[in-house]
Amino acid sequence: MFRYIGNKTKLLPFLVKEIKKNVSSGSSVVDLMAGTGSVSLALRKNGYHVIALDLMTYSKHHLVTQLLFKAPPAFHMLKNEIGKDTDEPMYHAILRYLNTLTPKKGYFYQEFSPDGKPFNGISGRKYFTSSNAKKIDSIRDKISNWKKKNLITDNEESVLKHTLIMAVNEVANISGTYGYFLSSFTRSSLNELLLFPVVFEKMGAIDHLVFQGFAEDLASKITADLCYIDPPYMKRQYAANYHILETIAQGDCPEAIGKSGLRNWWDQHSKSCTKTKIRDSFEKVITTMNCPIFLISYSEDGLLSIDELVLFFKKFGKVSVKNIEYARFRSNNSKLGKNLNEFIIKIMKH
Numbered sequence: 001m002f003r004y005i006g007n008k009t010k011l012l013p014f015l016v017k018e019i020k021k022n023v024s025s026g027s028s029v030v031d032l033m034a035g036t037g038s039v040s041l042a043l044r045k046n047g048y049h050v051i052a053l054d055l056m057t058y059s060k061h062h063l064v065t066q067l068l069f070k071a072p073p074a075f076h077m078l079k080n081e082i083g084k085d086t087d088e089p090m091y092h093a094i095l096r097y098l099n100t101l102t103p104k105k106g107y108f109y110q111e112f113s114p115d116g117k118p119f120n121g122i123s124g125r126k127y128f129t130s131s132n133a134k135k136i137d138s139i140r141d142k143i144s145n146w147k148k149k150n151l152i153t154d155n156e157e158s159v160l161k162h163t164l165i166m167a168v169n170e171v172a173n174i175s176g177t178y179g180y181f182l183s184s185f186t187r188s189s190l191n192e193l194l195l196f197p198v199v200f201e202k203m204g205a206i207d208h209l210v211f212q213g214f215a216e217d218l219a220s221k222i223t224a225d226l227c228y229i230d231p232p233y234m235k236r237q238y239a240a241n242y243h244i245l246e247t248i249a250q251g252d253c254p255e256a257i258g259k260s261g262l263r264n265w266w267d268q269h270s271k272s273c274t275k276t277k278i279r280d281s282f283e284k285v286i287t288t289m290n291c292p293i294f295l296i297s298y299s300e301d302g303l304l305s306i307d308e309l310v311l312f313f314k315k316f317g318k319v320s321v322k323n324i325e326y327a328r329f330r331s332n333n334s335k336l337g338k339n340l341n342e343f344i345i346k347i348m349k350h
Contacts, residue, residue, distance in 0.1 A: 012039065019228065037066045227285075
C-alpha cells in the first residue's frame with residue numbers, strides 16, 4: 001500500500017498467528033480501525049469473514065477494493081462512454097482513457113501546485129507538480145461525472161478512486177504524510193502521474209462487510225467472534241495528515257486552510273487521539289459490541305502507558321499482554337529510535 005501512520009504490515013504474521021490461536025478460520029473478525037486495509041486483507045486470505053470499518057472515506061475505497069473483489073468489476077455502463085472497441089479488459093481500457101484525458105486547471109492545480117493561486121492568497125503549494133495536479137483534476141472530475149450520471153456503481157467508484165489514490169501517492173511531494181509539502185520537488189514527484197491496474201486478491205471469499213463511520217457509533221450494530229482494534233496512539237489526527245487523500249476520496253473542493261491547505265476535518269476528529277477521551281471510546285466499543293474477545297494493538301509511544309491500559313481494561317474481563325519489538329514509523333528526520341515496543345492486549349470479556 002503506502003506509508004501510513006501505524007501501518008501493521010510488518011506485524012501481520014504475528015497478528016494473524018494470535019488471531020488463529022483464539023478463533024478458527026471461517027470465524028467473523030472485526031478490523032475496527034482498518035486504515036489501509038492490510039490487516040483486513042490478511043484476514044481474508046486466511047479464510048476469515050471480515051467486518052472492516054474506518055472513519056475515513058479513502059479507507060473505505062481501499063477496503064472495498066481489497067475485500068469485495070477477486071477481479072476488476074465489469075463497468076458495464078462505461079463501454080460506450082470510453083469508446084471501447086477492442087478485447088482489452090474494461091478496467092484496463094478505462095485507466096488508459098483516464099490517463100489520456102486533457103489536463104485541466106481545476107481545484108488541485110489552484111490549491112496544491114506551485115503555479116496555482118490558492119483561494120486564501122498565499123503562494124502556490126508544492127504538493128504536486130503543476131502538470132500532475134492538472135491530471136488529478138481531470139481524472140477525479142471525470143470519475144465524479146460518471147458517478148453523478150449513474151454510469152458507475154458505488155463499488156466501481158471505489159475501485160477507480162483506490163487506483164487514483166495509489167497513483168497519487170507515487171508522485172506526491174511529501175516526506176511521508178500529507179501534513180505539509182517539501183520545499184523542493186523530489187525525483188519521484190517529478191514523474192508523470194499514471195494510473196496502473198491494481199492487483200486484485202484471488203484468495204478467500206468476497207462476502208465481507210465494509211462500513212464507514214465512528215467505531216463508537218457502529219460497535220453496537222456488530223456481532224463477531226473476535227475484534228481487532230488498532231487505535232491511533234498519539235495526537236496526530238489521520239484526517240489532518242491525509243487530508244489530500246480524503247479530498248480525492250470524497251470528490252469535493254473544500255476550502256484549503258492555511259499554508260498547508262488543510263480541509264476542515266473536525267467532523268472526522270478521532271476521540272482515540274485525545275488522552276481525555278480515549279477511555280470513553282474504548283469503553284463504548286467494548287461494552288456495546290456483541291463480541292467475546294478483543295485484541296488491541298498499542299505502542300509504548302501511546303497517549304496511555306501499558307500499565308494504565310491494563311488497569312482500565314480489567315473492568316471488562318481477563319486481560320493478558322504480549323510484547324514485540326517493532327520498527328517505528330518516522331515521516332522525517334526524527335531523533336527517536338528506530339524501534340519501539342508494540343503491545344498486543346487481549347481482553348476476554350466477562
